[in-house]
Amino acid sequence: MAELVYPPVIGCARTMFRMQGLRLDIAGAEHIPREGGAVLVSNHISYLDFVFAGFAATPAKRLVRFMAKESVFRHKLSGPLMRAMKHIPVDRQRGEHAYDNALRALRSGEVVGVFPEATISPSFTLKSFKSGAVRMAQETGVPLLPMALWGTQRLWTKGHPRHLGRHHFPIMVRIGAPLEMTGREHLGALTERLRARVQELLESAQQAYPARPRDAHDSWWLPAHLGGTAPTPEALRRA
Template identity: 70%
Template structure:
């Protein structure tokens, strides 16, 4: 079936990125499969992360079907768009329906996008991961694709006003190698492996990020363990 909505939305997003003069550094897109199912997993630091994670799949000419909370689908503006782009609603009171929907999509050859932390991390570090992404990959017989975003929190994140000015924000995206998800492996062990890979990618993205805080009042977007003023995550202390 022809994609009548998703490509124009991608085009509009790219136009917005140009207007905002965002500066992208994207590496690892060769790991996105040209065909077949996969579970794309990303860290979650801002409200627009699904847009940027999906952008990483465009060089492979793929569209990502993201799992998103059901409230987004009930909104009078975003709801019709989300459904038309074939994203997957997640109703926490009926999680198995969302899970089965995702597995069907994977078996049909789609890339399904998942944020295994389930919500934005206010510390901008990785939270504990839920195992659903791995279990879906195992049941569908597809690999997991780890991805790390950095800089997206500066545009719009929890507890901050969105900043859509022409601030030339850099956005760094790193895609890692596919992680096989055999059915006979422990979901917990595979989830730990996935998180370790994403931690490596996140650190690589942070090291490559070209921007520094402009002053004492601009350290909010850096984790405490990197000298920023974001709330410390459990197990981290300020530098």
């Protein structure tokens, strides 16, 4: 079936990036397979992460079907677009339905995008990973691709105003080689190995990031362990 909506949306995203003066630095796109199913796994620090994670797959000419909370599909503006782009709604009360839909997509050769932290991390550090992405890859025999995003939190994230004007923010995307899986490895161990790989990619993106906060007021987007004022994971757990 022809893709009537997704390609124009990608075109709109390109225009938006130019208008905002964003500086995209994408490395590792060659790891995304040109055909066949794959599970693309990313950290989650912004409401716009799916835009940049999906855009990173365009060099491979792939369209990523993201798993997203059902409320996004009920919105009068985003809902029709999400359905037309064949993204996968997740009802947390009936998670098995979304899981089955994701399996069908993978078996039909689609790339499925997953944010295994489930929600945005306000500390901008990795939270624990849910095991669904690994289970889907194991069950369908498709590659498991780790990804890290950095800089997207400066545009629009939880608890902060949107900054969607022309700010020239750098946006880093790092995609790793497929995670090698064996049938003997425990699900929990493989999930932790996936998280560790995303952490490595995240640290690489952070180290290469070409911008620093202008002053203490602007350091909100930097994690505390890197000298910023974002809340620590411990502080968030106590809140």
